[in-house]
Amino acid sequence: MPWSTSEIADLANVTVNTVRYYHSVGLLDLPERDTNGYKRYTARHLVCLVRIRRLTELGVPLASIEQVGSSGPEAQEELRAVDAVLAADLAKLRRSREDIAAILHDQAPIDTPRGFESVAARLSPADRAVLHVVTRLADDDEAVASLRDTISRGSIIAAEEFAALRADASERSRERVAERFAAESSRWRSIDDLASLASGRRPRRSPTETRRIIADTFLEVYNPAQRDVVERVTARSDELIPSLREATSAS
Missing domain, CATH: 1.20.5 (Single alpha-helices involved in coiled-coils or other helix-helix interfaces)
Known part of the structure; x- marks a missing residue:
């Protein structure tokens, strides 16, 4: 028995618009019309529709259906x-x-970079933004894991104080946060260190471009007081490393 467009669509478990679209792309032949001008579909059209539906369920693109x-x-x-x-x-x-x-x-923020969920409590929104950029530039899972471990050793209190620093924070406030970070050797926010990590074994950009991108990100997401703290911590760490090397050599 012949079927109308809505009837055959219901039989094939598709929409009327889908039937019309299959006509438009040539996957389904147009049926004959009755004396009143209505389309009349037959079993041949039903078989074709069911076949197309089966292939699309398998993930076959419409353009590849015939092949x-x-x-x-x-x-x-x-x-x-x-x-x-x-x-x-x-x-x-x-x-x-x-x-x-x-x-x-x-219970990490939804925008936490992949792999840093466990240390999310130690990351401000600005930190997360920086890590998004760094992990996009880096192609070294081991280096990223090492960075996560470094962050995990930092205190949540210091991270919260750093995040709370206002752009016009006092010298005392800046120095207090810098001392906290220096005491726990938390210098992971160093531009040079992050650029070195992102320029590791399989760099996606040149070292110069990588550093520029990270530096530009710092300027965008950290306020002047926060950038000042990062510079202080980095400078103190750079001064400490040669001293440790000399002490090790002497011993």
């Missing part, structure tokens, strides 16, 4: 290509679920 639907090596090759795309999509979904699980487990 995959045929037999032969070309169809098999196209189906393998579809399978590869689906495998990549599944990997992305698994990664997303892992990220969501980590964010929920550590």
